[in-house]
Amino acid sequence: MKVFDIAPVKFIDDKMMILDQTRLPGEEVYIEAVTKEDVWDAIYQLKVRGAPAIGVAAGYGLYISVRGYEGSDMEGFRKLVRDNSEYLNSSRPTAVNLSWALRRMERVLDEAAASGEGSLTVESAKGLMLAEAEKIRIEDEESCRAMGEYGLSLLKPGMGILTHCNAGTIATAKYGTCLAPIYLGQERGYDFKVFADETRPLLQGARLTSWELHKSGVDVTLICDNMASIVMKNGWIDAVVVGCDRMAANGDGANKIGTSGVAILAKEYGIPFYMFVPTSTIDLNTPTGEDIPIELRKGEEIYQMWYEKNMAPEGVKTYNPAFDVTDHKYITAVITEKGVVRPPYDVNLRKLKDE
Ligand code: MRU
Numbered sequence: 001m002k003v004f005d006i007a008p009v010k011f012i013d014d015k016m017m018i019l020d021q022t023r024l025p026g027e028e029v030y031i032e033a034v035t036k037e038d039v040w041d042a043i044y045q046l047k048v049r050g051a052p053a054i055g056v057a058a059g060y061g062l063y064i065s066v067r068g069y070e071g072s073d074m075e076g077f078r079k080l081v082r083d084n085s086e087y088l089n090s091s092r093p094t095a096v097n098l099s100w101a102l103r104r105m106e107r108v109l110d111e112a113a114a115s116g117e118g119s120l121t122v123e124s125a126k127g128l129m130l131a132e133a134e135k136i137r138i139e140d141e142e143s144c145r146a147m148g149e150y151g152l153s154l155l156k157p158g159m160g161i162l163t164h165c166n167a168g169t170i171a172t173a174k175y176g177t178c179l180a181p182i183y184l185g186q187e188r189g190y191d192f193k194v195f196a197d198e199t200r201p202l203l204q205g206a207r208l209t210s211w212e213l214h215k216s217g218v219d220v221t222l223i224c225d226n227m228a229s230i231v232m233k234n235g236w237i238d239a240v241v242v243g244c245d246r247m248a249a250n251g252d253g254a255n256k257i258g259t260s261g262v263a264i265l266a267k268e269y270g271i272p273f274y275m276f277v278p279t280s281t282i283d284l285n286t287p288t289g290e291d292i293p294i295e296l297r298k299g300e301e302i303y304q305m306w307y308e309k310n311m312a313p314e315g316v317k318t319y320n321p322a323f324d325v326t327d328h329k330y331i332t333a334v335i336t337e338k339g340v341v342r343p344p345y346d347v348n349l350r351k352l353k354d355e
Pocket of ligand 1: 168256
């Protein structure tokens, strides 16, 4: 089995199964999500993480949270869907794929109700929701594959590539966003040399990206976040590729904390900085990066989580934002499933979404 066949969320035998990414790289364990609380916790605790995978989990999660509804009262069913959607949407604020997927799940019911002139039943509504969740997953897989091809068109064999966090297969339905061209390149003998930032504090680069790539036989070197500058200065990096959690209408992109620093370094060293952003992650209702909500997480993740004892004095203050915003001026190109977008982003992203 190829690594990119490892799905972060599976719906099999009528069960929603989530790969518990907090246990990687040591254990590959799937847990079953039965209730809406299970799904909320899995997203909040980053058992399932990465913007597109969160969207996929939200789709199935909303379905499983309402499928036990008994009776035929459509109004009661729609209210449950709305309430559970609102609840799941509160699990993490930054990745727009969460609200995007939940809105899609609700819209499918609105559209069916509008077109069916009142003939929509609770049972058929449940069927439509499961089908929509499947569609979200399948479309994401296709979109990642397309981003892989577009991304690969910007890269050359033998290149050194730096990445931050994990925008790989387990952050999406399949292939990943910014790791998709690396997998496609691997199949076509491109022989990339990838450098993975460890990505403090939750170590998505060390635990997930280096695991994915190493397991796939890609030449990957793990570095600490503060080593990005030296590998660039050494001339080992020809391109930076990263994912995105929400791109504002002007092209500012929120991604894992530390991404903006990497982008600024890349500019200094004259290295192209590519952000991989499926259209599901472009939010034209958010005008600029200033308007993107940034998740703040517990300080324990910085000084306690990976250590046997606390690595900071008792009572010290902490600041633990999970994301930062890369200003659009540092982004060389945005790679989407519809093609490569270049500046001016405020004009070209809108055009792309309208297509
Ligand atoms: O906190 P995480 O692990 O969910 O953050 C993930 C990222 O920042 C990814 O780069 C982003 O979601 C894109 S995943 C294709």
